[in-house]
Amino acid sequence: MSIINGISLLDIQVFSQEIHSADVNTDKKFMLLYVSAGSGLLTEGEKETFLYEGMSYWSNQSVHITSREAMHVYILFWDTQAKWTQLPLAQQPLLKLIPLWEELLHLQQGSSFSERCRFNAAAWNLISLLTDDTSYDSIQEAILFMKENVSKVYTIAELATNAGMTPTSFTRAFKKKTGISPKEFLNEQRIKLAKELMQQHENITTKDIALQVGLQDEFYFSRLFKKKEGIPPSVYMKKFHERRA
Numbered sequence: 055m056s057i058i059n060g061i062s063l064l065d066i067q068v069f070s071q072e073i074h075s076a077d078v079n080t081d082k083k084f085m086l087l088y089v090s091a092g093s094g095l096l097t098e099g100e101k102e103t104f105l106y107e108g109m110s111y112w113s114n115q116s117v118h119i120t121s122r123e124a125m126h127v128y129i130l131f132w133d134t135q136a137k138w139t140q141l142p143l144a145q146q147p148l149l150k151l152i153p154l155w156e157e158l159l160h161l162q163q164g165s166s167f168s169e170r171c172r173f174n175a176a177a178w179n180l181i182s183l184l185t186d187d188t189s190y191d192s193i194q195e196a197i198l199f200m201k202e203n204v205s206k207v208y209t210i211a212e213l214a215t216n217a218g219m220t221p222t223s224f225t226r227a228f229k230k231k232t233g234i235s236p237k238e239f240l241n242e243q244r245i246k247l248a249k250e251l252m253q254q255h256e257n258i259t260t261k262d263i264a265l266q267v268g269l270q271d272e273f274y275f276s277r278l279f280k281k282k283e284g285i286p287p288s289v290y291m292k293k294f295h296e297r298r299a
Contacts, residue, residue: 084112084113084114084131084132084133084139085112085113085114085117085129085130085131086110086111086112086113086129086130086131086181086184087105087110087111087112087113087117087127087128087129088109088110088111088127088128088129088130088151088155089105089106089107089108089109089110089111089125089126089127090107090108090126090127090128090148090151090152090155091107091124091125091126092107092121092123092124092125092126093105093106093107093121093123093125093223093226094119094120094121094122094123094125095119095120095121096111096113096117096118096119097117097118097119097120098113098115098117098118099115104230105119105125105127106223106226106227106230107148107219107220107223107226107227108145108146108147108148108151108192108218108219108223108227109145109227110143110144110145110184111143112139112140112143114139128155128158128159130158130177130180130181138181138185141185142185143184143185144183144184144185144186144191145191145192145193145227146183146184146192146218147192147217147218147219148218148219149218150218151180151183154176154179154180154183155180157176158173158176158177158180161173161176192216192217192218192219192227193217193224193227193228193231194231195216195217196213196216196217196224196228196236197228197231197232197239199213199216200213200236200239200240200243201243204240204243204244204247204267204268205247205265205266205267205268206268207268207270210224210225210236210237213236224236240268241278241282242282244267244268244269244275244278245267245278245279245282245283247266247267248263248266248267248275248279248287249283249290251263251266251267252287252290252291252294253294256291256295258291260272260275260276260287260288263275263287264276275287
């Protein structure tokens with residue numbers, strides 16, 4: 055089994071809006087990077103990857119990272135190739151992972167055989183957590199929650215807190231996974247449920263629909279529906295039931 059050689063913390067400090075960068079050079083063959091704060095662009099040969107808060111990333115060569123904001127990146131490295139370096143990495147809450155990385159930074163200061171064993175045990179525990187296909191995916195969990203709780207009233211900030219992320223990093227990660235922002239996704243779910251309600255209940259009012267899709271303002275709901283569907287909800291409902299008659 056591979057021996058974990060060490061861990062380091064890359065700290066990019068930003069004092070202006072200029073682009074700041076850092077090289078991660080190592081004579082080891084493999085690295086596991088974890089972004090605990092900030093975001094930036096990682097260049098690995100000719101490949102470019104956007105890094106965001108809470109993201110883990112495998113690399114088998116030196117990399118270059120650029121950012122317009124402060125970044126903190128933990129780096130675990132070793133020198134033996136292994137199949138597990140090709141496994142997908144699950145996203146875990148920051149509050150859960152950062153203490154584990156900090157523990158590794160502390161443990162690697164030990165020099166005795168026993169201390170090195172504890173360091174490697176802690177490193178393998180972290181890797182196990184990140185490669186467990188049943189592990190908690192905060193963004194997927196948020197997606198499922200939004201689908202199943204369309205009628206509830208909540209904010210994006212509350213979703214971010216539940217995911218252990220800041221609103222900015224949550225929105226960035228959500229858009230990377232789905233292609234749209236959390237607000238756009240939620241509005242899509244609202245329109246979908248609204249159409250189902252109108253199809254099932256011929257005499258339902260716009261106000262009742264708005265309340266059942268988590269909106270207190272029926273006029274805002276009407277504007278949102280028309281923007282998405284091209285017609286007001288009352289016209290949609292009338293046309294639907296005329297076709298069924």
